[in-house]
Amino acid sequence: MSASTDPSVKSSTAKQPRKAMRDYRPETRLIHAGTQRSQFGETSEAIFLTQGFVYDSAEQCAGRFTGEEPGYLYSRFSNPTVNMFEQRIAALEGAESARATASGMAAVTAALMGQVRAGDHVVAAKALFGGCRWVVEDWLPRFGVTSTLVDGGDLAQWRNAVRDTTKVFFMETPTNPTLEVYDIAEIAKIAHAAGAKLTIDNVFATPLWQSPLALGADCVVYSTTKHIDGQGRCLGGAILGSEQFIQDNIHNVLRQSGPAMSPFNAWVMLKGLETLALRVQKQTENAAAVSVALDGHPKISRLVYPGRPDHPQADIVRKQMRAGSTMIAFEVKGGKAGAFRFLNALSLAKITNNLGDARTLVTHPATTTHQRLTPEARAELGISDGLIRFSAGLEHPDDIIEDLLTALQAA
Numbered sequence: 001m002s003a004s005t006d007p008s009v010k011s012s013t014a015k016q017p018r019k020a021m022r023d024y025r026p027e028t029r030l031i032h033a034g035t036q037r038s039q040f041g042e043t044s045e046a047i048f049l050t051q052g053f054v055y056d057s058a059e060q061c062a063g064r065f066t067g068e069e070p071g072y073l074y075s076r077f078s079n080p081t082v083n084m085f086e087q088r089i090a091a092l093e094g095a096e097s098a099r100a101t102a103s104g105m106a107a108v109t110a111a112l113m114g115q116v117r118a119g120d121h122v123v124a125a126k127a128l129f130g131g132c133r134w135v136v137e138d139w140l141p142r143f144g145v146t147s148t149l150v151d152g153g154d155l156a157q158w159r160n161a162v163r164d165t166t167k168v169f170f171m172e173t174p175t176n177p178t179l180e181v182y183d184i185a186e187i188a189k190i191a192h193a194a195g196a197k198l199t200i201d202n203v204f205a206t207p208l209w210q211s212p213l214a215l216g217a218d219c220v221v222y223s224t225t226k227h228i229d230g231q232g233r234c235l236g237g238a239i240l241g242s243e244q245f246i247q248d249n250i251h252n253v254l255r256q257s258g259p260a261m262s263p264f265n266a267w268v269m270l271k272g273l274e275t276l277a278l279r280v281q282k283q284t285e286n287a288a289a290v291s292v293a294l295d296g297h298p299k300i301s302r303l304v305y306p307g308r309p310d311h312p313q314a315d316i317v318r319k320q321m322r323a324g325s326t327m328i329a330f331e332v333k334g335g336k337a338g339a340f341r342f343l344n345a346l347s348l349a350k351i352t353n354n355l356g357d358a359r360t361l362v363t364h365p366a367t368t369t370h371q372r373l374t375p376e377a378r379a380e381l382g383i384s385d386g387l388i389r390f391s392a393g394l395e396h397p398d399d400i401i402e403d404l405l406t407a408l409q410a411a
């Protein structure tokens with residue numbers, strides 16, 4: 001007798017949690033939130049690798065399409081594995097609602113495009129991930145949406161940029177790659193006074209160390225490609241906010257334009273969430289140890305780490321983040337040549353443009369993520385030719401430090 005016809009096998013055999021998921025601590029929510037077990041009672045979440053669903057009758061099918069009958073329709077709209085991932089990340093973030101997307105850029109693009117129409121205006125911090133800045137500066141204007149880029153740390157610039165048509169404020173904090181930190185609560189107040197909504201790209205902070213919605217933001221976006229996968233396997237993204245925000249701005253945009261996350265990738269991300277707290281904690285400790293080891297090194301002219309008292313916005317870090325960061329930015333002396341000598345002399349740390357991985361990764365922003373910008377625009381953002389973006393991995397901190405110090409000697 002197969003399990004599915006065995007009358008002793010009931011659906012959802014697992015016990016229900018003792019209390020509401022939001023009353024558990026983040027580490028616990030990362031393991032249990034969103035789990036939907038099939039009739040087989042599997043321990044680990046199932047991968048529902050299916051594009052669609054079949055129905056018992058034409059009436060049931062029609063009922064699903066009108067929404068009168070609950071259930072799945074088509075994986076561009078929703079899928080059980082993707083839904084588990086959405087519920088788990090929403091529970092971690094403390095958001096009412098979440099939607100998964102195929103990549104971080106799909107999340108950013110849908111979050112921004114979903115909130116505006118021709119004639120609207122966006123205010124964004126100029127220190128943005130390259131792709132995000134292209135969407136704001138180059139793509140939105142093609143649809144009649146104008147934008148103003150401001151120095152995110154200067155509250156007066158946010159205030160002065162506001163127009164009657166301003167609908168969206170957008171920024172990342174800490175920023176990529178220079179790790180500047182902006183005051184989410186204060187900037188949310190300025191946005192709301194202007195009748196606009198604040199969207200935060202929270203990739204660098206991770207949901208563990210910063211909760212923008214609790215600080216007053218209206219929408220949070222992630223590239224789950226980074227810490228949430230955390231082992232360099234899949235692309236993914238997420239958009240989080242209130243149920244109202246998602247329904248008003250995001251729900252139909254995603255359903256009808258189709259940047260859906262694959263169920264397989266959603267499963268990888270679900271498994272990533274289970275170990276996220278452990279990994280981010282350890283990577284943050286490793287980054288802190290590296291920042292101490294490199295402090296005052298004769299080959300380094302500048303070092304920025306949000307966990308240190310000498311960070312330029314240390315007071316804001318203390319106010320809005322629970323810990324420092326898994327990332328460090330530092331400037332190797334000798335410009336591009338010095339930086340390249342250093343990068344080429346590394347052996348453990350890998351040269352790449354990803355971050356948040358189990359492996360220690362290093363990036364040269366001026367020739368990769370930010371090569372599209374003019375030298376003047378890079379200078380304005382503090383992205384010098386010697387700047388290195390460092391992402392701490394899970395290796396032993398002494399091995400990472402030894403690799404960096406040896407390579408600095410060669411620089």
Ligand SMILES: *Cc1c(COP(=O)(O)O)cnc(C)c1O
Binds near residue numbers: 103222
């Ligand atoms: C990587 C990244 C993105 C884009 O994410 P993809 O998954 O690569 O599309 C957006 N914002 C930030 C801050 C990032 O680091």
